[in-house]
Amino acid sequence: xxxxxxxxxxxxxxxxxxxxxxxxxxxxxxxxxxxxxxxxxxxxxxxxxxxxxxxxxxxxxxxxxxxxxxxxxxxxxxxxxxxxxxxxxxxxxxxxxxxxxxxxxxxxxxxxxxxxxxxxxxxxxxxxxxxxxxxxxxxxxxxxxxxxxxxxxxxxxxxxxxxxxxxxxxxxxxxxxxxxxxxxxxxxxxxxxxxxxxxxxxxxxxxxxxxxxxxxxxxxxxxxxxxxxxxxxxxxxxxxxxxxxxxxxxxxxxxxxxxxxxxxxxxxxxxxxxxxxxxxxxxxxxxxxxxxxxxxxxx
Numbered sequence: 001x002x003x004x005x006x007x008x009x010x011x012x013x014x015x016x017x018x019x020x021x022x023x024x025x026x027x028x029x030x031x032x033x034x035x036x037x038x039x040x041x042x043x044x045x046x047x048x049x050x051x052x053x054x055x056x057x058x059x060x061x062x063x064x065x066x067x068x069x070x071x072x073x074x075x076x077x078x079x080x081x082x083x084x085x086x087x088x089x090x091x092x093x094x095x096x097x098x099x100x101x102x103x104x105x106x107x108x109x110x111x112x113x114x115x116x117x118x119x120x121x122x123x124x125x126x127x128x129x130x131x132x133x134x135x136x137x138x139x140x141x142x143x144x145x146x147x148x149x150x151x152x153x154x155x156x157x158x159x160x161x162x163x164x165x166x167x168x169x170x171x172x173x174x175x176x177x178x179x180x181x182x183x184x185x186x187x188x189x190x191x192x193x194x195x196x197x198x199x200x201x202x203x204x205x206x207x208x209x210x211x212x213x214x215x216x217x218x219x220x221x222x223x224x225x226x227x228x229x230x231x232x233x234x235x236x237x238x239x240x241x242x243x244x245x246x247x248x249x250x251x252x253x254x255x256x257x258x259x260x261x262x263x264x265x266x267x268x269x270x271x272x273x274x275x276x277x278x279x280x281x282x283x284x285x286x287x288x289x290x291x292x293x294x295x296x297x298x299x
Contacts, residue, residue: 054092055083056144056152059122062176062199062244063140065275067131067162074242075129076176076199077142077155080122087117087144094125097141097154105132106140126242135163174202175265175274178244182261182280188287191250196233196263196277199244206245206265208235213247214266220276222266227255232266256286 059078067073077094081087095110107130117123125142132138143154178197186192196213200206213233217223223231229252239245253259263277 053083053085054087054146054151056080057082058153058155060178061142061155061158062178062201063158063160064174064176064201065158065160066174067160069131069133069135069162069164072128072130073174074126074201075140076124076126076201076242078122078124079144079152079155081117081119082152084119086119087113087123087146089113089115091146092117093145094127094142095145095150096129097143105138106130110145131160131162137161172202172204173206173265173267173271173273175199176201177275177277180263180277180280182282184280184282186253186282186284188253188256188284191252194247194249194251196247197244198247198265198274200239200241201274202241205241206235206239206267208238211235211239211265211267213263214272216262216264216276218260220262220264220272222272227257227259228253253282253284256284258283 057080059080061078062076064073064075079094089112093110093112096104096106096108098104098109108127111125111127113123113125129140138160139157140160141155141157143150144152176199178199179195180197181193181195183192183194198213212235215223215228215231230249233247233249235245237245259282261280261282264272265274266272
């Protein structure tokens with residue numbers, strides 16, 4: 001009768017003495033396999049821990065969407081440290097992603113962090129790029145690397161129009177939309193707080209006497225009519241290049257309906273420039289009807 005012993009998944013005949021060598025060889029062979037398996041599992045755990053330790057969340061960016069060929073522009077990218085390791089200079093860098101043909105287009109390919117960023121904090125990285133010399137539409141995006149390996153989210157891909165025919169207003173003025181807070185449901189006749197934030201990514205200061213925020217219609221033109229209490233918001237301070245402005249103001253809807261609201265900056269009366277704000281869909285409900293049911297009681 002043959003007896004079998006299961007060693008590392010291998011059945012071995014133990015009846016005959018001369019098979020002991022075969023058994024030992026099998027044990028050693030399977031032990032090596034098991035050791036290699038443990039090593040690979042350990043390596044996988046190390047890689048997984050490394051992947052989890054470095055992570056990032058894209059926050060926002062300030063990049064001109066129109067540029068003149070060969071001109072220099074300041075851009076800003078912000079990422080939050082959503083991992084468990086501190087980002088340190090020399091280890092974590094911002095990489096400007098190449099185009100589809102793996103070509104660097106913006107005169108700078110990467111930038112080292114200038115300070116440590118603890119988990120939960122945000123790194124705001126400013127760098128100067130040079131627009132390509134040939135006219136066209138070019139993509140620009142960035143992503144962080146740790147010791148040369150990408151990690152976390154990449155920034156929003158922006159398509160930039162590079163053209164020598166850019167108007168003077170567009171050449172001097174540029175605005176990057178940052179964020180907004182707009183109530184999605186309003187009641188006709190009531191006042192509501194709105195917040196719109198922009199960064200000056202152009203080459204000139206926004207003067208409070210000539211720059212303002214404009215509400216737009218569906219075609220992207222300055223809105224007119226009797227649906228809202230205001231269609232523009234003036235600056236109350238000068239905003240220099242690289243600085244941001246938070247517009248806080250009240251709006252009052254006058255008629256029930258569904259509206260898509262967007263804003264854009266303007267220089268003078270008609271000089272719209274920069275990013276459109278995100279479209280905000282607002283439902284305006286009518287004023288509730290007050291019913292008079294009369295008085296009740298003893299006659």
